[in-house]
Structure formats: C-alpha cells, structure tokens
Amino acid sequence: MTDPSHAGSLLTIDVAAIVANWRLISQGVTPAEAAAVVKADSYGLGAEHIAPALAAAGCKTFVVATLDEGIALRSVVPAAVILVLNGPFPGTEAEFAAHSLVPVLNSLGQITAWANFAKAGSGAPAAAIHIDTGMNRLGLDEAELDRLAARPSVLAGVRPILALSHLACADERNNPMNEEQHMLFTRLAARLPAMPLSLSASSGCFLGRNYHFDLVRPGAALYGINPTPDRPNPMAQVVRLQGKILQVRDVDSPRSVGYGATYRVTGPGRIATVAVGYADGWFRSLGNRGHGMIGGVKVPLVGRVSMDLACFDVSAVPPSQAHPGALIDLIDPDFTVDDAAADAGTIGYEILTALGRRHHRRWLTGAEEAQT
Amino acid sequence: MTDPSHAGSLLTIDVAAIVANWRLISQGVTPAEAAAVVKADSYGLGAEHIAPALAAAGCKTFVVATLDEGIALRSVVPAAVILVLNGPFPGTEAEFAAHSLVPVLNSLGQITAWANFAKAGSGAPAAAIHIDTGMNRLGLDEAELDRLAARPSVLAGVRPILALSHLACADERNNPMNEEQHMLFTRLAARLPAMPLSLSASSGCFLGRNYHFDLVRPGAALYGINPTPDRPNPMAQVVRLQGKILQVRDVDSPRSVGYGATYRVTGPGRIATVAVGYADGWFRSLGNRGHGMIGGVKVPLVGRVSMDLACFDVSAVPPSQAHPGALIDLIDPDFTVDDAAADAGTIGYEILTALGRRHHRRWLTGAEEAQT
Incomplete structure (x- = not known):
C-alpha cells in the first residue's frame, strides 16, 4: 500500500455507507433475504474490508464469481454462505468443498461433475442451480432442465439449496423482457424439486415484491450505483x-x-x-x-x-x-x-472495477471523525 | 497468485521477447543509450520480472512515473539509474534520495524544493530537468527556463544529469509537430548548462538519428506495441x-x-x-x-x-x-x-495497463521449452 504523501491519488471507500445501502435493501425486500455481491473484489473496492462489515450487520450470504475469490473471501467471513457464480472448472470440485463454497452449477456438465464428486466423497456438498431465462450466457435452458428432470438421481446427488436466474434488462423497469423472464423463471423452476429461488440483482430489488423470491443479490447498489436510472438514486454514495x-x-x-x-x-x-x-x-x-x-x-x-x-x-x-x-x-x-x-x-460498474492499484486507499468504517 | 486450474484466464508474458525488443532498439540508436520505461508496473506486465531481465541484458537506465514505483523497482535493479517522471510531491524529497531515485523536475517549484533539500543535506543528489516543448502537461516552458537561467545558483544546487522532453505526435512520422518540437527542444536546452539530452520514447526511436540525442526512452515498443503504426510492426509480440x-x-x-x-x-x-x-x-x-x-x-x-x-x-x-x-x-x-x-x-497501451488481477500470470524467460 502506498504512503498517502507519495501517492498521486486518494481513494476513500465509505464502508459505513455500503452497510447502510445493504440495510436499506434488506429492509425493502423483507421477508426475502438480501445477499451481498462482492465479486471482482467487491467491484474493485476491497472485499476483505467490506464483507466482514456486512457480515457484522447481518448479511449471511455472499456472492463471488470465481473459486479464487471464494477462497479469499472464506478467510474473512468464516461462517457465511458463499455462492460462486462461475461454478467449478473440471477438477476443482474438491477445492470448493474444502472451503465450503457453494458452486453455482451452470450446465449439465457441471452438475454431472459435481454429482460424481459428491458420490465419491462423504455426502453431497450444497450447490445452486442456474436457470437461464434469457441472458444466454450461463445456466440451463428448458431442454437441459427436461433432461435433468429425467434423471432425478443426478440432482439428488448435488443437494441444491438454491435455484437462481439473472435479469437482462432490470435497469429498464418498463422493459417487457423483465416480466417474460419472471414468468419463465417461475415456470422452469417448477421442473426442479422445491427449493429457495433467487432472480434479482440490484435493479431487480426495485421491480416490486414478486421479483424478490427468497433471496436477492444486490451488488452495484451497495456501492452507490443507481439501481433505478430513470429515478433519483436511493443509495448513499460510497x-x-x-x-x-x-x-x-x-x-x-x-x-x-x-x-x-x-x-x-x-x-x-x-x-x-x-x-x-x-x-x-x-x-x-x-x-x-x-x-x-x-x-x-x-x-x-x-x-x-x-x-x-x-x-x-x-x-x-x-x-x-x-x-x-x-x-x-x-x-x-x-x-x-x-x-x-x-x-x-x-457504466458505473466498469468505472469501479477499473480503479487502479496506485490509488492510496482508505476505508471509512463510521468510527472516524466526520470527514469532508 | 491464482492456480492455473482455478483461473478463468491465463496471461503469458514473453520476457525474452521484451529483452529482444530492447536489444533491437538499443542497437538501432547506438551510440545513444536506450533506457527502458517500466512505469505502471511495466505497462501492467510485471516490472519485478521484466526490469531485472533488461538489466541483465545491459539496460542501465529505467523510467517510472511515481515515487512508489521507483522504490519498488530499486529493490530489483539495485545498480540502475531510475528516473521518476512525476517528480517529487512536496515533502517527499528525502524518500527519493534514500532510494537513489532521480526525480524528473517538472516545474520551478519542484526545482526550488529539490535545491533546498540538497542544500540542507550533504551535497546535491542527481536530478533531471523536464523541458515542455508542446505537450503542455509537465515541464518548464521558455519563460520558466529564462527565470531559471537568471538564477544559476538554484540549478547548480540540483546537479542535473539529463534534460528531457516528450513528443506529442511521434507515432505520426509526417506530423510537422515532431520537427517543431525537435527544434524547440534543441533551442531551449541551450538555456541550460551542457548535459545529456533525451527527447524520444518508442515512436521517436524510429524518426531518425537526430531524434535520438543521448538517451531514448522506449516503453510501448518493448511490450510489442507497434511504434510505427503506418508500417509493419518491427517488434516481437510479447x-x-x-x-x-x-x-x-x-x-x-x-x-x-x-x-x-x-x-x-x-x-x-x-x-x-x-x-x-x-x-x-x-x-x-x-x-x-x-x-x-x-x-x-x-x-x-x-x-x-x-x-x-x-x-x-x-x-x-x-x-x-x-x-x-x-x-x-x-x-x-x-x-x-x-x-x-x-x-x-x-490504444494498445490501455489494453495492457488494464489487464486485471484475476488472470493467472506466467513469465517466459526463454529457458522454458518451446510453447505454442
């Protein structure tokens, strides 16, 4: 870390504001649970500083993109549920289990590999299932869900604790694709055994109660990005x-x-x-x-x-x-x-994740004296 | 550092190619000296791996942007000359001297502060003087050089070892601004005591012998970026x-x-x-x-x-x-x-400096078996 007198730039991250933003969303979606997305090192702002503060505020579930992010996060939030969105590359299943990370299984290939790994070990470690409803990026589509439903023993082997999907246009509240994805998610999730469901990230939290399901996954909004671009920003700046x-x-x-x-x-x-x-x-x-x-x-x-x-x-x-x-x-x-x-x-997301390593960084926890 | 089996991406940096690129430029500008620009962590590619290889190949002068980059570099090239382009922020002069870093003094303020620091200590640590010839970014303009020339004792106090400037349009070889800056640099440098001169970065090395002066400062070209965009790339890919x-x-x-x-x-x-x-x-x-x-x-x-x-x-x-x-x-x-x-x-420069931290990185030194 640079000395502030040496550095050409100072980056101040208001962790207390992040916690306040998480609380605002958490209260807004009750009784659904609010997770916190801390992938890409908390959007470039320092997961090791931010995740423990959120855990202390009551956040029980964290979301990262990669195995390495999950391993790093585990050391700072030892008791939390950690979802890993990209799921396992072949051969890395044991690393997930060793750090109690919940892989998001995005394909029949990942599901089969996880089931085989579970069968070889002592019981099935928890996993999540990703249903694709229109991103066409990761996740199982309808045909794959049908094939999975035809092999119930495979699914039993993976002990799914969550089924999730992802909205493509949630920041445009009047975009008809939101309702299409919502309906498809509800319809496709019914092909799986009953389990908690999650559809919404930051903007989805503001689309109304029927978008909350059991768990919401805010990220950008926690860091001050406006989740409702056509309206004033409800989030505190970070x-x-x-x-x-x-x-x-x-x-x-x-x-x-x-x-x-x-x-x-x-x-x-x-x-x-x-x-x-x-x-x-x-x-x-x-x-x-x-x-x-x-x-x-x-x-x-x-x-x-x-x-x-x-x-x-x-x-x-x-x-x-x-x-x-x-x-x-x-x-x-x-x-x-x-x-x-x-x-x-x-978009603000890319501004944050691009913030470079030469900035002298400091994290405000709310215990400091007021700073201007 | 990530495990390659965990990582979603692999970044391979051919250090042997960087060394070959430096040698090509060094030979092309003889008898001028070729420095190596390794600012921004060698354009994001890992100065701690690259600078020692260049030093072993005969590179004696390295260029960074900031004090912290200079301090980090000093630990891997203990005997080299290290120029720090941004010069000292007020109060950091002693840190430069402690690590034998040569500040590029960009303004009368930096020159005066360095002279005062030198006067208070035991002798004048070496420094470089930046002459602005058209970037209007950093450096002394003609009026400031005149004011400096009127106070020879100030300049004597800073022990300048190099005067440098920077071309704004060197990648456009027919741009008349190149010749304008060249003439202005020659004219303004004459206001200073005789000392080695440096004008050209990567593209300037290819503008002809009269642009080489005593020292050239290639950066981008070392890392495979084409310094002659209107002609085939003479550099090896890295x-x-x-x-x-x-x-x-x-x-x-x-x-x-x-x-x-x-x-x-x-x-x-x-x-x-x-x-x-x-x-x-x-x-x-x-x-x-x-x-x-x-x-x-x-x-x-x-x-x-x-x-x-x-x-x-x-x-x-x-x-x-x-x-x-x-x-x-x-x-x-x-x-x-x-x-x-x-x-x-x-431009390629920004592609390189933006390369993120999640890539699994490896550096090839030429000692490995051939890889495809």
Missing part, C-alpha cells in the same frame, strides 16, 4: 476519488495539450496536470469529455488522458484552490460514479 | 491472453445474448461463454465489436461484455476445439494487442 495536482500552467497564448494535440487552449487560462491516468483506470475515453470538481466547481478534462496524467482546465477556480499538491475530486457525492461513467461512455 | 470457456450453448432458435439483449442469434449456431469480463480489463467497449481466436479462426464477441464473462459466437469452430475448459486466445501473435485495441476503440 466512493471518493481525488487526484493530486502536480503542476499548474498559466497559458496566455494559444497552444495544444497532450498527445495528438487534440485540445487547443485559446484564451488566457490555467491548466492543471493531475497525477491520474488511464493506468489508474481513468479511462482514455474521458479525453476531452471528462470532468473533475474543485471546491464545488466542475472543471473539464482537456486533451487526451495519458497513462499517468490527465489535464484539467482550472481557469474557473481560484489559484488558492488549484495549486501543486491540491486535490481535485474525480468522483465524489456531487459528481458520482454514474456521472463519471456517463462521461466515459460506460 | 503478450498472450487466453480465456477459458465455461459453457457452450447450442442455439437453434432466435434468442438474445447478454445484458440489454443487444445481440440476437438468428440461425443455428453455438455460443461460448468465457470467464473473462470487464473486471479483467476486457473492456466493455468490446461488446459486439471484439474478437477472439480459436485454432486460427477469428470468432466474434457477441452481446455486451459482463463483469466476469464474455460470449463468443463459435459456430465456425469445431466442437472439439470449443468446449468447456478449452481456451480462446484474446491476444496472441496473430491477433495482437494493437488489434484488440482497435476493436475497443483505444
């Missing part, structure tokens, strides 16, 4: 990313900025060079499109983003606020991860 | 990225794939879901635009890229080559990092 100004240049004659000379300063003004670049996950697509905030003033990113640097036109900010060593907010409660994503032409 | 297929779905009726249902399969075919997503640096902008290679066949990425998964239409590949557990090449010598960048709408 992330603050600040870049340090290395140099401020007074410009009094026309000149270009950065690689390719894509931006031209025309009038008198000041350009601040900040120690954040695309190697820090500050996407190159933000060139001449991004923004930062200094003292409540929104300032434009000018020129191309370099690997280690980005330039901002700080002419509108007093020099007392924009000087070498001063901080510029790249994500904050007034310019959110969703706002940065809109500038970059992507 | 990176192979392979994703593992989790599931293959036979599709016989029209259906959509992935989030937002942006892709629709029309005819009979097969869709492979691969355990690589944007959290692995496989950009979301590759949705419906990217490609992979299986057995020499180029297959299209279909639908949106998910956080942990991407889908490919593998209808053109025999099932014996596209099955769960099989590998698909996302970057290889026949589909290079530049090709992937073109699909993603970015």
Whole structure:
C-alpha cells in the first residue's frame, strides 16, 4: 500500500455507507433475504474490508464469481454462505468443498461433475442451480432442465439449496423482457424439486415484491450505483476519488495539450496536470469529455488522458484552490460514479472495477471523525 | 497468485521477447543509450520480472512515473539509474534520495524544493530537468527556463544529469509537430548548462538519428506495441491472453445474448461463454465489436461484455476445439494487442495497463521449452 504523501491519488471507500445501502435493501425486500455481491473484489473496492462489515450487520450470504475469490473471501467471513457464480472448472470440485463454497452449477456438465464428486466423497456438498431465462450466457435452458428432470438421481446427488436466474434488462423497469423472464423463471423452476429461488440483482430489488423470491443479490447498489436510472438514486454514495495536482500552467497564448494535440487552449487560462491516468483506470475515453470538481466547481478534462496524467482546465477556480499538491475530486457525492461513467461512455460498474492499484486507499468504517 | 486450474484466464508474458525488443532498439540508436520505461508496473506486465531481465541484458537506465514505483523497482535493479517522471510531491524529497531515485523536475517549484533539500543535506543528489516543448502537461516552458537561467545558483544546487522532453505526435512520422518540437527542444536546452539530452520514447526511436540525442526512452515498443503504426510492426509480440470457456450453448432458435439483449442469434449456431469480463480489463467497449481466436479462426464477441464473462459466437469452430475448459486466445501473435485495441476503440497501451488481477500470470524467460 502506498504512503498517502507519495501517492498521486486518494481513494476513500465509505464502508459505513455500503452497510447502510445493504440495510436499506434488506429492509425493502423483507421477508426475502438480501445477499451481498462482492465479486471482482467487491467491484474493485476491497472485499476483505467490506464483507466482514456486512457480515457484522447481518448479511449471511455472499456472492463471488470465481473459486479464487471464494477462497479469499472464506478467510474473512468464516461462517457465511458463499455462492460462486462461475461454478467449478473440471477438477476443482474438491477445492470448493474444502472451503465450503457453494458452486453455482451452470450446465449439465457441471452438475454431472459435481454429482460424481459428491458420490465419491462423504455426502453431497450444497450447490445452486442456474436457470437461464434469457441472458444466454450461463445456466440451463428448458431442454437441459427436461433432461435433468429425467434423471432425478443426478440432482439428488448435488443437494441444491438454491435455484437462481439473472435479469437482462432490470435497469429498464418498463422493459417487457423483465416480466417474460419472471414468468419463465417461475415456470422452469417448477421442473426442479422445491427449493429457495433467487432472480434479482440490484435493479431487480426495485421491480416490486414478486421479483424478490427468497433471496436477492444486490451488488452495484451497495456501492452507490443507481439501481433505478430513470429515478433519483436511493443509495448513499460510497466512493471518493481525488487526484493530486502536480503542476499548474498559466497559458496566455494559444497552444495544444497532450498527445495528438487534440485540445487547443485559446484564451488566457490555467491548466492543471493531475497525477491520474488511464493506468489508474481513468479511462482514455474521458479525453476531452471528462470532468473533475474543485471546491464545488466542475472543471473539464482537456486533451487526451495519458497513462499517468490527465489535464484539467482550472481557469474557473481560484489559484488558492488549484495549486501543486491540491486535490481535485474525480468522483465524489456531487459528481458520482454514474456521472463519471456517463462521461466515459460506460457504466458505473466498469468505472469501479477499473480503479487502479496506485490509488492510496482508505476505508471509512463510521468510527472516524466526520470527514469532508 | 491464482492456480492455473482455478483461473478463468491465463496471461503469458514473453520476457525474452521484451529483452529482444530492447536489444533491437538499443542497437538501432547506438551510440545513444536506450533506457527502458517500466512505469505502471511495466505497462501492467510485471516490472519485478521484466526490469531485472533488461538489466541483465545491459539496460542501465529505467523510467517510472511515481515515487512508489521507483522504490519498488530499486529493490530489483539495485545498480540502475531510475528516473521518476512525476517528480517529487512536496515533502517527499528525502524518500527519493534514500532510494537513489532521480526525480524528473517538472516545474520551478519542484526545482526550488529539490535545491533546498540538497542544500540542507550533504551535497546535491542527481536530478533531471523536464523541458515542455508542446505537450503542455509537465515541464518548464521558455519563460520558466529564462527565470531559471537568471538564477544559476538554484540549478547548480540540483546537479542535473539529463534534460528531457516528450513528443506529442511521434507515432505520426509526417506530423510537422515532431520537427517543431525537435527544434524547440534543441533551442531551449541551450538555456541550460551542457548535459545529456533525451527527447524520444518508442515512436521517436524510429524518426531518425537526430531524434535520438543521448538517451531514448522506449516503453510501448518493448511490450510489442507497434511504434510505427503506418508500417509493419518491427517488434516481437510479447503478450498472450487466453480465456477459458465455461459453457457452450447450442442455439437453434432466435434468442438474445447478454445484458440489454443487444445481440440476437438468428440461425443455428453455438455460443461460448468465457470467464473473462470487464473486471479483467476486457473492456466493455468490446461488446459486439471484439474478437477472439480459436485454432486460427477469428470468432466474434457477441452481446455486451459482463463483469466476469464474455460470449463468443463459435459456430465456425469445431466442437472439439470449443468446449468447456478449452481456451480462446484474446491476444496472441496473430491477433495482437494493437488489434484488440482497435476493436475497443483505444490504444494498445490501455489494453495492457488494464489487464486485471484475476488472470493467472506466467513469465517466459526463454529457458522454458518451446510453447505454442
């Protein structure tokens, strides 16, 4: 971990806000259970810091993508149920059992391999079954479910504790595909023995009670991304990313900025060079499109983003606020991860998972004094 | 580090090819010296593995962006000159000296702070001076150089060993800005005491002998990115990225794939879901635009890229080559990092620095048996 005085950027993660967001969703879906999706290292924000806080708040089920994520998570939430979405690659079944990880079985191949593994050992370790209802990405389709139903002994061998599916368009609440997937999920789940069901991730939690089933799986919403893009964001903001100004240049004659000379300063003004670049996950697509905030003033990113640097036109900010060593907010409660994503032409999820390793990271637990 | 059997993707870095690329450039610029740019963890490929191999091949000067990168590098190349491009943030001067790092001083403020630090200690630690010739990002402009020249005692206090600048458009060999910057660099460097000069990074090495000065600073070219985009790539390929297929779905009726249902399969075919997503640096902008290679066949990425998964239409590949557990090449010598960048709408540099932490990484040193 970097020393904050060395680092060109500071990433502050409000763990207390993540816990508050989980509580809000958990209360909203009662009596359904709210899990917490902490895959991709909690969307890049540090699962080892976040998952224990959620467990302490009452979260009993966590969701990761890969076996390695599950193994790492097990060491920080020893008593939790951990679902692993990608399921086992051939030959890794014993690793799942050794760490009490629940594989999501996505295909007849994974189900058969898990059943064979269970048969060879002492009893059937718990697993989940993924039903595909329209993503066509992972999961069993109707024909495969029929073949599975014809072999009940296979399914008995895997001890399924959950059947789940995934909505493709849940962030568009009026998209008819939501209701189609809901109906298909209900219909296909009936081909399996009775077991708890789960359909919704963050946005699905806000589609109404009949989308909650027994377990919801919020991820993005926990980290402050708006799960209801056409309405105000009900979630608390979690992330603050600040870049340090290395140099401020007074410009009094026309000149270009950065690689390719894509931006031209025309009038008198000041350009601040900040120690954040695309190697820090500050996407190159933000060139001449991004923004930062200094003292409540929104300032434009000018020129191309370099690997280690980005330039901002700080002419509108007093020099007392924009000087070498001063901080510029790249994500904050007034310019959110969703706002940065809109500038970059992507979604907040990718802004978070791309956050680089050079940021000095700190996690607020709510025990600190108030910080501004 | 992940276990290769656990991992959803394998990243192979040919260190011997990096060394060969450095040698090619070094020989091409003789008698100028060739440094090696290993900032951003060697463009995401592992400086601790790469820099020692380059040092063993004769590379004497390394370039990083930040103090922390310099400190980490010092432990693996104890005898090398290490230039730190961003220079010192206020108060970090002693850390530079403690690790024998050469700061690139980018402003009068950094120069003054370094001189004051040197005066307080025992003699002047070496530093480099950055002259801005048109990037308007970091470095001293003409007016600042004049002010510096008026205070020779300040410059004497910093013991400069190199003056450098940076070309904005070197990858466009006919861009008149190259010659403008070259002339300005020569003219402005004359305001400083005589010292070694450096102007060119990767592409500049190929602009002709008068761009080499005393030191060139190749980075991208070492890692296989084409420094001469309008001509065949003179560099050896370095990176192979392979994703593992989790599931293959036979599709016989029209259906959509992935989030937002942006892709629709029309005819009979097969869709492979691969355990690589944007959290692995496989950009979301590759949705419906990217490609992979299986057995020499180029297959299209279909639908949106998910956080942990991407889908490919593998209808053109025999099932014996596209099955769960099989590998698909996302970057290889026949589909290079530049090709992937073109699909993603970015440059190879960003493809490399975005490569995520979940890939199982291995470094080839040339001592292994031939691998295909």
